[in-house]
Amino acid sequence: METVTITTLESLELVEPIEKPLHKKTRRDFKTSTPTPDGYQSLWSSLDEIIIEEEKAPAEEAPPSPSVYVECSTMVAAANKSGHSTTPHSKAAKKRPANTVSAKTTKRRLILSVAGPSSSHAPSEEEISVLVNFGSDDEMSDDDGGEDMAQQTVFVPRATRIFMPDENETPEVLPLADVNDSVDRPPSAEIGPINKFDFRWTGFSSSNVPEVRREPFSDINCGPTLKLASPYKAFTAIWDRKIMEHIVVETNRYAQQVVADMLYDGSLAPRSRITSWRDTDADELYVFFAIILASGIMVKSRIETYWSVDQGILSSPGFAAAMSYSRFQLLSKCLHFSDNNNCNPDEMTRNEARLFKIQPIIAHLNNKFSGLYKLSQNIALDESLTQWKGWLDIKQYIPNKAATVGIKTYEICESKTGYLWRFEVHAEHELPPHDSPLSGTVPALVLKLLKGLEHKGHTVWMDNFYNSPALARELKVRGFDCVGTLRLNRQFVPNELANLTKRDLTVGELRGCTSGDVDLVVWRDKNLVALISTYHGMAAVKCGTVVKPSVVADYNVCMGGVDRKDQMLAMYPIERQRSRIWYKKFFKRLLNASVLNAFILLRSQQTVTHRKFRDSLVKDLIAAHKPPSPSAAPTTALHIPAQYGFLPGSQHDRTRRLCVVCKKRTNAYCKACNVALCVFTCFEPHHTRK
Structure with a gap:
């Protein structure tokens, strides 16, 4: 059995992309009022004619694929004798099949058969029963499985069922160790993993249906x-x-x-x-x-x-x-x-001491953001940067961000809207004990950010800073799907892919492998692009005039949740003040x-x-x-004596008027009462009388 599938984009079947962009790319056509003379057609019209001619040409049928469905020994033997698969042939370009359960299919497999596609040996029932089908479940017919499906109320993730005992197991079935000794298996047949991080990498089969492998999700209560x-x-x-x-x-x-x-x-x-x-x-x-x-x-x-x-x-x-x-x-x-x-640094961790000043706001906003909104299926995990050029021991340098240097936050955002659901401030990761492949700081951070979303069917889109086969399988066990770019030096990546260089592949060539619930794809574009997915498999999508792997097209649509949020915030920079x-x-x-x-x-x-x-x-x-502006309170005028002004043309003689008390002429008056009063004899009696 081959470990890595080697193919090109031209040989892959064309499928429809799963994720749709928010805004479709449109082309503006300028229609002239006068007809175009013969021989002067525009470039677009020439291209349209070429496309129409290509669509009219009959499509060549794809070569027959090996058998991936095992229904009974008689059908498998007949298929091996005839040299063709029991599965129907598909054209080069077709849509993905709908997520329906076939009435005739009894077992869906994500790995090849025991004896291989070219062997004439038909597997027995005992050999089929001991194989572990990664990420698969029993698909029952409408006749005998309708009642059981109606009674099922608890949905268990597919990856979790790998490590669960079979409820329909009969006493005659021997334990795994005894089966290994009693059953005469071909040399190529292998028993499935008994450890969660035991990856058995094989080539891709032609039975990959992403809609079936993807975790079920309901968007009824989103928003x-x-x-x-x-x-x-x-x-x-x-x-x-x-x-x-x-x-x-x-x-x-x-x-x-x-x-x-x-x-x-x-x-x-x-x-x-x-x-x-x-x-x-x-x-x-x-x-x-x-x-x-x-x-x-x-x-x-x-x-x-x-x-x-x-x-x-x-x-x-x-x-x-x-x-x-x-x-x-x-x-x-x-x-x-x-x-x-x-604030007592002796009783705090380094992270708590560094974020002590702002921690109440962080805790409050995380609680409010996650409680006021229910995310849709696609969520993006990425980092954001708040610019800070001053001295700070927790600031980070990220050259591909607009701020370049500042305070880094790890954020979970909805891919479609950019809604910030939860965030964590980078303040030097705490080192957990290294006792498992998930003991690193990055997997612990991802699981902490996704806490509360388990077993709901969300798809997490991440870049190569976070992704690894071990984390992808752990997320699959917890009811998530995981898609994103991958660093080939991660643990559990097979050597056939980890040792690849740019010179080993031609432009458009792909190499990939799967372990049932985790797929790895390496694509040569201008450079090597490595991706990991839990449901995409290996298929191609036509984006305009360019053909890309389906996982690449979906990744470009769904990964920009955090960047979309930063773009909308950049229009209103309230934090730009020094x-x-x-x-x-x-x-x-x-x-x-x-x-x-x-x-x-x-x-x-x-x-x-x-x-x-x-x-x-x-x-x-x-x-x-805003409080209402206080009304002007009535001011209490002060009774102060003053003198009238000088007469016109004189610098010594002032205006004189009759005193309201003694009726004598005087040049003094009261400012508050505005009446003439003698200062020494009449001013006080006038203000003390009733």
């Missing part, structure tokens, strides 16, 4: 878990009163600590801005968040320009009307999320991502654009939480 009516409701569903009150308490506490430290070291000046601090509340923080979000919509180079009094074309009077510049700077300085008195505190800048990034999630929650229920959502959110936050 938001709450009904939301407005951008404000969607935002406050994430940033509720509980977390806002927590930030209020910690911000007020930190402000008092700042004042105490400044008094202790003598740096508190009488005119310091912190001397005007007053405790904040949740309503003021909502307005503070609204101003931060507005700065991402209206981008300016410096923060103080938002409060400029210039009445020019670039003026923004709404910022000053919502909050003063001095108060905004005070809140930015004192914004805090954890009590510094609870800051000396890394966790405050990272908080703005999380605030920005939460607004995007709120937009996705609302968009699935009503039609709204991203820009309109943010505009409405800023206005609603200010309208709902």
Whole structure:
């Protein structure tokens, strides 16, 4: 039995891609009013004629494939004598068969038969019973299996059934060790793995049906878990009163600590801005968040320009009307999320100590993001980067990201919408004990991010930083499908693929193998491209005029969930303002991502654009939480004597009027009463009488 299948794209059958892109590629046709003269047809019309001629030409039938279905010894023997397979022939280009159960098929196999495709020996019933079919299950006919299928209520993943005992096992069946001694098996026949990480790599068979091998998934309840009516409701569903009150308490506490430290070291000046601090509340923080979000919509180079009094074309009077510049700077300085008195590095791990300042926000958002939305089938796992160029021991360098250097997060996003479902901040992985192939930091991280999604049929799309055969099988056991690129130096990759170089393959050539539930494919394009999948097999897809392996086409469609999220956030860069505190800048990034999630929650229920959502959110936050401007309190005028002005043309004589008390002429009067009064004799009696 061959270990690795060697083929080319031209020899593979063309199938329809499983995953469909959000927007189909369209071609713009310019139709002229005048007919085109003969001999001057456009390039597109020439191509269309060529395509039509090719479609009219009869398609050549594919060569007969070896037998992959074993129904009975008589049919197998007849097929071996005739030299043809019992399976029907297929044309070069056909659609994948529907996910239906055949009435005549009794066993579906993902590996070749015992004696091989070219052997004339028909396998006996004992030889067939001892073979382990990776990822397969019993498909019963409509006559004898209808009642059993109707009573089945618990769906067990296919990969899990590999290690489960057969419920219909009879006492006559011998244990695996006795069968090895009693049954006369051909030399090529092998017993299936008794260990989860015992990979038996074989070549691909022609019976691969991805729709059957893929884990079942129901998208009935996908989407938001709450009904939301407005951008404000969607935002406050994430940033509720509980977390806002927590930030209020910690911000007020930190402000008092700042004042105490400044008094202790003598740096508190009488005119310091912190001397005007007053405790904040949740309503003021909502307005503070609204101003931060507005700065991402209206981008300016410096923060103080938002409060400029210039009445020019670039003026923004709404910022000053919502909050003063001095108060905004005070809140930015004192914004805090954890009590510094609870920070004890001796009792914390390195990760906990590094993320102590921002940990309450991370925990809250992870809880809210995963609770407010149910993911669809395809989810992407990738890393994102928040730019930070200052000194920080946890910052990472990723050259293919837009930020290049900064704070790295591992994120689970929905492939279709980019919804951020869960994230973990990179703060130096904790090293678990090395006692199994999954004891590394990367597999532990993947399983931690996917916690809570087990046995639901999700397909996880990852790049070669995460993928490995051991992780793919573990995910398959837990009810996931796994697809992505692969590094050929991973553990359990067969040597026939691990030792391949670019010179060993020609352009368009493929090599691959399968262990039943895990498929490995190496494709030579401009460079070697290695991929791993749990259901794709080896098939080709025509993307426009280019033919690609089906796993490559689906990977290009579904892998961009995290990148789609970063692209939508880049249009509103609220975290671009300079800051000396890394966790405050990272908080703005999380605030920005939460607004995007709120937009996705609302968009699935009503039609709204991203820009309109943010505009409405800023206005609603200010309208709902900005305190009304205090009315002008009546001022109590002070009764102070004053003198009238000089007469016109004179510098010594003042205006004189009759005193309201003694009726004598005087040049003095009361400012509050605005009546003439003698200063020494009548001023006090006039204000003390009733």
